[in-house]
Amino acid sequence: MEKRWVLKEQSDASEVALLSDALGIDRVLANLLIQRGVKTFEQAKTFFRPTLDSLYDPFLMKDMDKAVVRIEQAIEKGEKILVYGDYDVDGTTAVALMYSFLSKLTDKIAYYIPNRYSEGYGVSIEGVTYAADNGFTLIVALDCGIKAVEKVAYAREHGVDFIICDHHLPGDTIPNAAAVLDPKRIDCNYPFKELSGCGVGFKLAQAYSQYKGIPFSELEPLLDMVAVSIASDIVPLTGENRVLAHFGLKRLNENPSRGLLSIIKLAGLVGHSIAVDDIVFKIGPRINAAGRMESGKAAVDLLLADCDLNAFEMGEAINICNNDRKEVDRGNTLQAIEIIQSSPELQKKKSTVLFNPTWHKGVVGIVASRLIDYYYRPTIVLTASNGFATGSARSVPGFDLYQAIDGCSDLLENFGGHMYAAGLTMKEENVPAFIERFESIVAASITDSMMIPMVEIDSELKLSDITEKFFRILKQFQPFGPGNMSPVFISSDVVDNGDGRLVGADHEHLKLDLIQEDNPYKPVTAIGFQLGIHYDHISKGKAFNACYSIAENTYRGVSSLQVRIRDIKY
Structure with missing residues (x-):
């Protein structure tokens, strides 16, 4: 799916220079701070050194x-x-x-x-x-x-x-x-x-x-659970949430509760510096799986476990729930994609609303999110429960899903949520009318650009600027999340040094060593997940533009900088 690249408005050059000099950091990093509302030495001190004393009364x-x-x-x-x-x-x-x-x-x-x-x-x-x-x-x-x-x-x-x-x-x-x-x-x-x-x-x-x-x-021992909630519920990682998440992650890494430690072990995160992404993709889904597949009470039982043996046994049970959840959501997602692919009428719509009474209620939200990867538009997936059609809704950036659902409230029994995610319930006989109304509201208000996946780019960067010092300071921008996303950079006219190859079970990923004309002897290691389709172009030594984030890759106990490519254009 083609993406549009949007470069954020760059900060005033004089402001950047002042902050750069005051902090003794690269101007690209100073620009990133100003984009995040950090404009003075004192604000930077608060940003980089959160304190629990700053929590509000x-x-x-x-x-x-x-x-x-x-x-x-x-x-x-x-x-x-x-x-x-x-x-x-x-x-x-x-x-x-x-x-x-x-x-x-x-x-x-x-x-x-x-x-x-x-x-x-x-x-x-x-x-x-x-x-x-x-x-x-x-x-x-x-x-x-x-x-x-x-x-x-x-x-x-x-x-x-x-x-x-x-x-x-x-x-x-x-x-x-x-x-x-x-x-x-x-x-x-x-x-x-x-x-x-x-x-x-x-x-x-x-x-x-x-x-x-x-x-x-x-x-303070409760802060690990607060951090898990902040990351999993995708609330903005700014202000008080940033402080709570910072200290919660510290607790999660150094002295987590028995229940969370059992999940950390089962997720293969022991010895790993746990970050927000690890909660979102590994810890949170396991806790969620209990409520999706059986009972959320099992998750609370685990979080409150008072001995290591109980924690391990309950953690294993929840891990099984998570594996079952993966199988179910994969099957339901494939069925949903087949429904859309077989209907030219559905493919032309500005929204996706699907109802299948046999789908698992516990995974409809996940299925809605996965469908957006294929059909980038507001999506609602419904199933049958207790005589009603009930389900989850997910949106695309810029489109207020909650308001669109509110415009159909007379057809609903209840609903609730946020701009980008919601839950709703209606009588089954109201589903056709809801589909028609929701589509008309979305079609009248969504713009063409909202229906093209966007990669928001923080700044241009030369590969030669990616140094250990640069990354050491960049790491201090964490925890990353909404409102403080991991910075995305763009480098133009890069080439692979000739060692690039396809990796992955189906050769779907790119593994590259990137160089740029100003420094052809210092390649930067890069990985591009699901970007194997670009290999033919890159393997011929042709230049391309890459947008990426910078991360730390640890392999066999050795850590190194790695560029994680988000998208490629040429």
């Missing part, structure tokens, strides 16, 4: 005082507390974090993860009924609840209070709970709006600790 969040008082009341009176959360990574890490924190303060506590298949996403009537029937008088809901107006009212009728810790966009009405913590509330003045659900839970733990004089050091 949790009591700046609307209703935080109410939440702390209600928890204190529950603990003092010996009330039973139920920690409730969604079945994905953000939800399960949030539940594990809150349970771990509160269980040190009271023994009248349990946790509850709704069943993806019988209860669906978010707060369920079944979950509230379970709480009421078992004597729980307070539910702390994490990563869900901001739209659970009727369910919170139902809970009140049955003598159950709610504290909601959510980060999704609220609806028109805020639930009548004891406290509703959500930085995206219009009436919330909390300075940072992009916390994960687990991050909001951490702020509640931080607030209660401040209130009770519990030292912050007792919260």
